[in-house]
Amino acid sequence: MTEWKTEISSSGEDAVIRGEKLEQVMDMEFADAIWLLLKGEKPGEKESELFNTILSSSIDHGVGNPSTVSARTIQSGGNDMNTSVAGGILSLGDSHGGAIEECMQILQSEKTARQIVEEYLQNGEKIPGIGHKVYDDVDPRAQKMLEKAEKLELSGESVDKMKEIKTVFAEKKVDLVMNVDGATAAVMSDLGWEPELGKGFFIIARTPGIVAHVREEMDEPDFRREKGEYVGK
Amino acid sequence: MTEWKTEISSSGEDAVIRGEKLEQVMDMEFADAIWLLLKGEKPGEKESELFNTILSSSIDHGVGNPSTVSARTIQSGGNDMNTSVAGGILSLGDSHGGAIEECMQILQSEKTARQIVEEYLQNGEKIPGIGHKVYDDVDPRAQKMLEKAEKLELSGESVDKMKEIKTVFAEKKVDLVMNVDGATAAVMSDLGWEPELGKGFFIIARTPGIVAHVREEMDEPDFRREKGEYVGK
Amino acid sequence: MTEWKTEISSSGEDAVIRGEKLEQVMDMEFADAIWLLLKGEKPGEKESELFNTILSSSIDHGVGNPSTVSARTIQSGGNDMNTSVAGGILSLGDSHGGAIEECMQILQSEKTARQIVEEYLQNGEKIPGIGHKVYDDVDPRAQKMLEKAEKLELSGESVDKMKEIKTVFAEKKVDLVMNVDGATAAVMSDLGWEPELGKGFFIIARTPGIVAHVREEMDEPDFRREKGEYVGK
Amino acid sequence: MTEWKTEISSSGEDAVIRGEKLEQVMDMEFADAIWLLLKGEKPGEKESELFNTILSSSIDHGVGNPSTVSARTIQSGGNDMNTSVAGGILSLGDSHGGAIEECMQILQSEKTARQIVEEYLQNGEKIPGIGHKVYDDVDPRAQKMLEKAEKLELSGESVDKMKEIKTVFAEKKVDLVMNVDGATAAVMSDLGWEPELGKGFFIIARTPGIVAHVREEMDEPDFRREKGEYVGK
Numbered sequence: 005m006t007e008w009k010t011e012i013s014s015s016g017e018d019a020v021i022r023g024e025k026l027e028q029v030m031d032m033e034f035a036d037a038i039w040l041l042l043k044g045e046k047p048g049e050k051e052s053e054l055f056n057t058i059l060s061s062s063i064d065h066g067v068g069n070p071s072t073v074s075a076r077t078i079q080s081g082g083n084d085m086n087t088s089v090a091g092g093i094l095s096l097g098d099s100h101g102g103a104i105e106e107c108m109q110i111l112q113s114e115k116t117a118r119q120i121v122e123e124y125l126q127n128g129e130k131i132p133g134i135g136h137k138v139y140d141d142v143d144p145r146a147q148k149m150l151e152k153a154e155k156l157e158l159s160g161e162s163v164d165k166m167k168e169i170k171t172v173f174a175e176k177k178v179d180l181v182m183n184v185d186g187a188t189a190a191v192m193s194d195l196g197w198e199p200e201l202g203k204g205f206f207i208i209a210r211t212p213g214i215v216a217h218v219r220e221e222m223d224e225p226d227f228r229r230e231k232g233e234y235v236g237k
Numbered sequence: 238m239t240e241w242k243t244e245i246s247s248s249g250e251d252a253v254i255r256g257e258k259l260e261q262v263m264d265m266e267f268a269d270a271i272w273l274l275l276k277g278e279k280p281g282e283k284e285s286e287l288f289n290t291i292l293s294s295s296i297d298h299g300v301g302n303p304s305t306v307s308a309r310t311i312q313s314g315g316n317d318m319n320t321s322v323a324g325g326i327l328s329l330g331d332s333h334g335g336a337i338e339e340c341m342q343i344l345q346s347e348k349t350a351r352q353i354v355e356e357y358l359q360n361g362e363k364i365p366g367i368g369h370k371v372y373d374d375v376d377p378r379a380q381k382m383l384e385k386a387e388k389l390e391l392s393g394e395s396v397d398k399m400k401e402i403k404t405v406f407a408e409k410k411v412d413l414v415m416n417v418d419g420a421t422a423a424v425m426s427d428l429g430w431e432p433e434l435g436k437g438f439f440i441i442a443r444t445p446g447i448v449a450h451v452r453e454e455m456d457e458p459d460f461r462r463e464k465g466e467y468v469g470k
Numbered sequence: 471m472t473e474w475k476t477e478i479s480s481s482g483e484d485a486v487i488r489g490e491k492l493e494q495v496m497d498m499e500f501a502d503a504i505w506l507l508l509k510g511e512k513p514g515e516k517e518s519e520l521f522n523t524i525l526s527s528s529i530d531h532g533v534g535n536p537s538t539v540s541a542r543t544i545q546s547g548g549n550d551m552n553t554s555v556a557g558g559i560l561s562l563g564d565s566h567g568g569a570i571e572e573c574m575q576i577l578q579s580e581k582t583a584r585q586i587v588e589e590y591l592q593n594g595e596k597i598p599g600i601g602h603k604v605y606d607d608v609d610p611r612a613q614k615m616l617e618k619a620e621k622l623e624l625s626g627e628s629v630d631k632m633k634e635i636k637t638v639f640a641e642k643k644v645d646l647v648m649n650v651d652g653a654t655a656a657v658m659s660d661l662g663w664e665p666e667l668g669k670g671f672f673i674i675a676r677t678p679g680i681v682a683h684v685r686e687e688m689d690e691p692d693f694r695r696e697k698g699e700y701v702g703k
Numbered sequence: 704m705t706e707w708k709t710e711i712s713s714s715g716e717d718a719v720i721r722g723e724k725l726e727q728v729m730d731m732e733f734a735d736a737i738w739l740l741l742k743g744e745k746p747g748e749k750e751s752e753l754f755n756t757i758l759s760s761s762i763d764h765g766v767g768n769p770s771t772v773s774a775r776t777i778q779s780g781g782n783d784m785n786t787s788v789a790g791g792i793l794s795l796g797d798s799h800g801g802a803i804e805e806c807m808q809i810l811q812s813e814k815t816a817r818q819i820v821e822e823y824l825q826n827g828e829k830i831p832g833i834g835h836k837v838y839d840d841v842d843p844r845a846q847k848m849l850e851k852a853e854k855l856e857l858s859g860e861s862v863d864k865m866k867e868i869k870t871v872f873a874e875k876k877v878d879l880v881m882n883v884d885g886a887t888a889a890v891m892s893d894l895g896w897e898p899e900l901g902k903g904f905f906i907i908a909r910t911p912g913i914v915a916h917v918r919e920e921m922d923e924p925d926f927r928r929e930k931g932e933y934v935g936k
Contacts, residue, residue: 006461007932008300008309012449014933015299017371023936026294027381034292035267038445041296042452059267061259063274066248067241068698070547074540074557076241081536082565085436086330087786090323091540094557097319099548099692138250148260200455203318204448211444212271215437216245219275222433226565228239232534233706234713237722240699247700256703301931303780307773307790314769315798320553324773324793332781332925459798465767466473467480470489472927474766474775478915481765483837492760493847500734500758504911507762508918525733527725529740532714533707542707551902552796556789563785604716614726666921669784670914677910678737681903682711685741688899694705 012041035059038208042201050156051195057152058188061145062101062206064213071095075214076221080228085218092214093207101210105202107132107166107189112199117168121176133186134170146187153191162193245274268292271441275434283389284428290385291421294378295334295439297446304328308447309454313461318451325447326440334443338435340365340399340422345432350401354409366419367403379420386424395426478507501525504674508667516622517661523618524654527611528672530679537561541680542687546694551684558680559673567676571668573598573632573655578665583634587642599652600636612653619657628659711740734758737907741900749855750894756851757887760844761905763912770794774913775920779927784917791913792906800909804901806831806865806888811898816867820875832885833869845886852890861892 012022019026021037022044029037032046035056039047047055066072075092110120110132124131136143153159166189170182189202197205245255252259254270255277262270265279268289272280280288299305308325316324343353343365357364369376386392399422403415422435430438478488485492487503488510495503498512501522505513513521532538541558549557576586576598590597602609619625632655636648655668663671711721718725720736721743728736731745734755738746746754765771774791782790809819809831823830835842852858865888869881888901896904 006463008929009932009934010300010450010453011935012453013297013299019298021297027377029296030290030294030378030381032293033266033268033289037293037296041445041449056266057263060265060270061263063262063270064246064254065252066246066698066700067243068696070543070694073696074543077536077540078561081561082563082568083560086326086440087560087563089440090326091557091560093319093323093326094544094549094553095547097548097553102548144260145263148263201452204452207319207322208445208448212274212441215441216274217243219434219437220243220245228536230239230534230539230707232532233708234532235708236710241696242699242701244702299931299933301929303776303927306929307776310769310773311794314794315796315801316793320793320796324790327782327786327790328777328780330781330786335781461769463474463767463772465765466475467765468475469477472929476766476916476919478919479763479765479912485764487763493843495762496756496760496844496847498759499732499755501732503759503762507911507915522732523729526731526736527729529728529736530712530720531718532712533709552792552906555906556792559785559789559792610726611729614729667918670918673785673788674911674914678740678907681907682740683709685900685903686709686711696705
């Protein structure tokens with residue numbers, strides 16, 4: 005039989021979150037409470053401001069992506085909110101929000117920017133955090149995030165390393181923008197978040213969007229049927 | 238083939254959330270962005286403060302409840318963050334956070350407090366929002382939430398109705414506390430949230446807690462096995 | 471702390487399924503093992519034949535329905551087999567396979583066919599098990615299932631009641647076919663299955679189809695994006 | 704917008720599974736229909752017998768493992784059959800049924816048994832398919848499966864290679880049994896299944912067991928709470 009021990013929280017009369025009484029957590033802003041819960045300490049004022057920006061930037065992103073489509077499709081099968089939202093979160097695999105996590109890993113690794121670029125080029129793989137379908141010069145959301153980090157004096161080694169990756173790649177191959185995934189990964193790294201929580205943070209940020217889409221789908225007819233084509237024998 | 242239309246958000250260069258440019262949403266606090274996303278307008282300052290309290294109050298609640306146990310058990314089967322968190326959210330069915338939603342429904346119905354109590358008594362069912370295993374006089378979290386709502390001048394008809402339900406039940410049967418589910422449901426109703434979003438709001442609030450537990454479980458040995466007993470023939 | 475007791479099976483050296491040694495279960499056909507597992511006794515030869523027909527009839531149904539679309543969409547987010555298949559099963563809610571369960575409930579209720587039809591007409595609801603978009607005279611799969619049940623002498627009260635529902639509805643409103651859901655529900659009821667397992671049986675039958683679609687999707691490009699349209703302010 | 708094309712099946716009047724009319728599939732045994740669906744052709748008589756053995760051997764395995772615990776815990780949160788079963792399937796990650804898939808990969812690789820053993824020893828990793836907590840001489844289920852494969856003249860290269868892995872490991876380190884995962888992986892490989900379907904086949908086999916446990920849990924009290932301990936500051 006397994007033991008269920010935790011350093012995170014307790015329930016009941018003396019309920020705490022990371023040692024802080026739950027009644028006191030009720031006086032904290034939600035984003036600050038998330039920070040406390042995941043990092044075990046409260047954020048500073050500037051960290052809090054930047055963390056709110058990061059969370060709000062990923063809150064939703066249109067109706068056509070896999071997490072929205074799967075959540076709404078599951079709702080249309082005649083399901084409750086929790087079942088449908090969970091189905092949306094299932095979509096958030098390696099190819100859906102995974103670039104942030106991979107980017108945090110390389111930024112926090114021992115490897116230099118040059119080594120990283122060379123490795124990716126050698127393996128013929130896409131470097132996470134640079135390149136964008138639409139933007140050639142600058143990704144406005146990435147820019148906004150980096151400016152905010154700088155203004156708050158929270159920009160550090162990882163932002164520098166991410167910029168260097170972009171520069172080295174421009175030298176070796178082609179000049180691409182740093183995208184919002186790259187900026188997020190760099191800023192999160194400079195805020196001291198570990199890569200293991202990169203996907204978790206994205207899930208927290210996107211869950212409200214999935215809830216909103218499931219609620220909207222409740223007013224649509226049940227049983228969405230896509231037009232399929234049988235191309236077998 | 239279905240059409241994917243939404244009033245919530247768009248992606249790409251002109252990405253918006255409810256008509257607000259995503260770059261501007263990045264300047265909003267996370268809780269305010271959630272409010273905008275789900276209600277289609279920004280909260281006032283006082284509404285924002287109360288909404289943060291509500292969200293933070295449900296952020297986590299110890300390791301032994303169904304959502305934590307299922308999320309951690311799924312992680313122990315050798316799974317990624319998104320898969321495990323989704324499994325935790327699946328647990329949040331009618332018996333796990335459902336009291337808030339049911340309570341919002343009765344508070345927002347046409348029925349008076351007296352009619353509600355009588356119906357529940359007649360059907361022999363538990364009234365959502367009153368009673369607590371530990372507290373006889375007062376549930377400190379419910380009290381804190383109601384005080385905050387009153388101080389912010391956001392307490393309204395639903396809080397009054399919830400108090401009346403408690404009073405009528407005391408007359409007819411037994412004097413129980415208003416619990417935190419009842420206070421949350423009443424305050425959410427006075428803030429203009431519809432019951433259809435009651436469970437969704439709870440999912441948003443609790444997802445960070447599930448993420449924290451899955452992260453903690455990653456450092457535990459894989460494949461949790463509970464001690465089971467075969468009592469068949 | 472909860473106790474984990476079961477009458478279903480045990481593991482380890484003396485592993486059994488419903489009292490039958492697992493080594494002996496290995497000599498059973500899969501469908502017979504399913505029957506043993508869910509009903510606690512082995513099927514007769516004729517029951518086994520009919521049960522195989524019921525399971526095989528629901529094994530898959532094209533690419534456009536909610537369970538297929540959600541499973542494949544989740545896989546396209548960069549996920550493993552178990553995560554994607556689970557997402558497909560989530561779709562199987564009240565509006566996706568739920569007609570079988572609802573139909574079993576009315577067939578096994580105390581109500582007569584006439585009472586059932588009158589109630590549904592009064593509530594303006596669709597009677598489960600009758601009507602089909604394509605077939606006016608006969609649904610060939612329903613017919614095949616009923617013929618097989620009759621040939622095997624396993625057709626009983628529920629099949630009769632289902633036919634009577636169709637007849638009464640024709641008298642009162644319009645003459646529709648008995649569809650494959652209705653035939654399945656009737657035959658399952660005559661085989662002694664309870665409605666509580668109606669959805670479970672459908673999940674068992676359809677899981678292989680979902681697995682097949684997830685496998686096919688693995689060879690497609692990642693991150694399916696549907697064309698969405700923002701119609702907000 | 705994505706296109707939904709499939710070689711697997713179609714729906715409607717001319718519904719087929721891999722080119723076979725659905726009405727004819729209704730005359731097939733369930734295990735044979737699964738084989739057709741996943742491999743695109745019908746099994747021979749001997750293949751069918753062995754495939755039934757493989758499926759039945761994994762149908763359930765007691766109440767204490769992660770898939771059972773998560774499915775039952777989710778049901779206890781107040782959820783429907785599909786939601787709870789999906790939660791059980793989510794548990795079936797790399798550490799829960801994954802040994803079969805990993806074992807199929809090494810058996811179907813170009814590497815010799817000797818190379819495989821040496822690599823695993825060098826990396827300090829457990830070789831999938833050999834070793835058992837209880838059995839020192841023989842795992843009776845593995846033995847039964849191998850005997851059946853041999854009797855049916857379906858034992859081939861992969862079974863030989865698996866036996867050789869066991870022999871080489873005995874020479875180099877210690878003499879362990881071939882376990883049921885190893886026997887299953889070997890036999891599945893000799894039947895021509897690809898490793899990509901290893902986990903999918905296990906999901907198909909185990910889904911009936913998860914359904915049975917969710918049904919049993921419906922008769923238990925809601926909201927299972929495990930005894931947790933807070934060990935934080």
